[in-house]
Each structure stands twice: as structure tokens, then as C-alpha cells.
Amino acid sequence: MSGTVYGVAGGSVEDLGTEASEVGRQGEEHTGRVLDLIAVESQRDVWHDLNVPAKGVLANIDHIVTGGNVALIIDSKRWKPGLYWTLDDVSYRWLTKVEHADRRTMPMLQQRIAAHIPRALVRRPLVSVECSRDSGSVNVRFLHIPGANVVRASTLPRRVRTLVPDAPTDPDITAALFPLLRSS
Helix, strand or coil, X not given: CCCCEECCCCCCCCCCCCXXXXXXXXXXXXXXXXXXXXXXXXXXXXXXEEECCCCCCCCEEEEXXXXXXXXXXXXXXXXXXXXXXXXXXXXXXXXXXXXXXXXXXXXXXXXXXXXXXXXXXXXXXXEEEEECCCCCCEEEEECCCCXXXXXXXXXXXXXXXXXXXXXXXXXXXXXXXHHHECCC
16 A cells, blocks of 8 residues: 655746746755655655645645654755855855755744644654755755754655654544645
8 A cells, every 4th residue: 555645746836937946846846756756655645735824824835744643844955066054043055154044934834734733743844955956966964954854855765764654644634734735
């Protein structure tokens, strides 16, 4: 028996016609393909592109993986090559500040999902970072994103398998997440 994939990875990345939005969509789609394989080979469910269950919040949730009563939020990032690191709550790529790494959205997402699904154990979110160029690499070993654990995209499958049980998702969690889907 395999899990189910809900939604479309990268389905609502704003089409601003910018390189950044296209790179973001590619990152979400790549992460989506990796997570979809996890659903196929296990009983875990994978959810792509969900609304945040809070009025007035325009952000979306890139991915959630569920199994049993566990939910794991995953944010996809596709960044320029380099060494990313954080000192005193300020993040850098080499010596250049990267303010987008210091946003505090991950704890808010975890709190909103936990409040929306009281029966779920909502794990600390993961931020999966991959390199935006084939010829480069990203090092995120010293990067700290508020309220999340940062992982290289290549280690994401192992981390998901460790954090989410290989079991059918609790039906109450499925019922709570389904209305949050932005795309089908």
C-alpha cells in the first residue's frame, strides 16, 4: 500500500516573470518530486501547496508530509551557491547578508498547523535548501533559520523517513488538511 499525494508542488508560486519566482518554482517542483517518491514507496501522505489556516495570512505552505498522527512542514529553497551561516540572528552567504533567511515564518506555520489540527504532533519544520546552479553547491551547516531545521536537499528523504512514521495518516489529519489545498 502506498501513500497519497495531494496538490501540485509549486502550484501557486507567483508568476511574476522574474528569475527569482522561476527559481522558486523549480525548487518546489524538485522537492515535490522527491517527496512524491516517498509517498509511493511508503504509507506516508504528501501535501503540496497549502493555505495557512489563519485569516489575513497570504503565505503558503510548500509541503507537508504526514504519517500516523505526525505532520512535518517542509519549505523549499533554491539558493545561489555558497557558504551560508548565521551569527547573532543575522544570516550571510559568505560575507553578504541574506535577510530572506532570517524571516520568522516557520514558527508561525508550525503554530498555525498545530492549532488547526490539535490531534497532530507537528514536528519542527524543515527548510530544504538546494543549489540554484548545476555547477555549484550550498553549505548550510552553520545556517540557523528561526523555528526550523535546515537541511541540504540531498539529505531530505532520510530526514523525512526519520521524522514521519511509515503509517497511514490519521483520518482527522487528512480531513483537516484537505480544505487547505490551494491546487489539485
